[in-house]
Structure formats: C-alpha cells, structure tokens
Amino acid sequence: MSNPRDIGNLMHLYLDEISPGNGTDAPEFLLKASANLLNQKGGRNWIPVIVKETGEDKYEVIGNSFVYAVAEKAGLERIWCIIADDSSDTVEITKVLAGEEVPKINLSKASRDEIMAALQYLIEQPASALKTVKLAVATNRIDEAPRQYWKNFEPITNLKCGITKGKKLDALKQVFYLTPQTMPDTITDADILKTMSTADLKGMAKKRGIAGLSKMKKDELVVALSKN
Secondary structure, eight states: OOOTTTTEEEEEEEEGGOOOOOOOOOOHHHHHHHHHHHHHTSOOOOSSSEEEEEEETEEEEEHHHHHHHHHTTTTTTTEEEEEOOHHHHHHHHHHHHHSSSOOOEEEEOOOOOHHHHHHHHHSSTOOTTTTTTHHHHHHHHHHSSSSGOOOGGGGGGGGSSSOOTTTHHHHHHGGGGGGOOOSSSOOOHHHHHHOOHHHHHHHHHTTTTOOTTTGOOOHHHHHHOOOO
C-alpha cells in the first residue's frame, strides 16, 4: 500500500529501490543515445518517472518507463519520481497519458465520430491489417448496427464492411471494448437478428416455440423470428 503522505510528491529515489515494471520496448539506439545526452546535460531527468509504492522503500515504474530505462542506461544512482497510488485506475490512466498504452473506447455506446476516429487510427498504423478497409463504409455500418447487444466483435464480420475474421477483427481489440446490454427475449427487427449467431437465433426461436427450428438455416431463422 502507498503511504498517503507520499502520494503526489516529487522524490529523488535510488534506482536500486525501483523495479522497471513492464519496461520499454524502445530500440537500443534510442536508449544509448538518450543516456549519453542525459549524462552530457547534467544527469537530471527533468521528466519524472511515475512510480507506485510496493513496500518499504520499494517502488515500481507505472509511467515514463523510457525515462527510467535511459536513467538506468546512463548509470544514474538516483532519479526524480512522482509517487502515485497503487490503484488499477491510476496505473491505467498513467500508462495512457505517458503514451505507453492505447486508450480503448466502449463500442457498445460510442458515437459515430468516436468510431471513425478509432478506425482511422487503426487503418493508419504501419503494416495495419485494416489498411484496405474503407473508413466511411466501416464506420457507417458499425454505427448503424445493434452493437449495444454484441457480446464480442464477431457480428462485425456480417456487416460486409471489409472487416473479416482473423487479424482484421483482432485489430479492433486494440481500441474497442464492449459492455453488452441484455438481449430482449423477443426481437423482430431483421437487421438485429442478422447480426446474431445461428446458435443465439435457435435459442431465441426455442423460447418462442417456433417449430422445425433444428433444420432451419440462419436466413430461415431470421425470417421466422422477424414475424410478429
């Protein structure tokens, strides 16, 4: 547990009291060159490392991991740190604000503009799996879909928006998450029904007492369930 009196304080801590946490994947060149520059310019990290307290005189890096790695490479004995609390929310927002993690938005509730911005970010990434996806088409079809009920991202593959199973679908997990609403027992909207899996459609048909459902294909289930 963090000492409440230390939270928010700027402290000059010994490196051997700090564990690197998840560390950084920065190239060795950047680390070495930055370390050399740090030593040449006085050896003070003007951008503090964000740490949480893990025990008495023990800390773990939760933000600005690159700064910590450079200081270590430079052979500094002590570095300037800001002490944060140890809550998961603090760790998450610290990593996001430090640019070490990509923030995610709730696709169940996201606005059209938020969906477009997230997809554009993914499409523009180097070697993106989504580089061939048409932004406007994918945005419109996802926005108009009944995503508030989605339990996973697979219904997107039925929207004919260029996003298929595999790497393209997996890429969405970098920027989106879902908090699905409970599916109503009775749904007659064909557009919603088409996004559901065959297993879910059969389960719904069984609850409604529709006969012969075991032999029905997905399109037939949609037609049967869309009838009042």
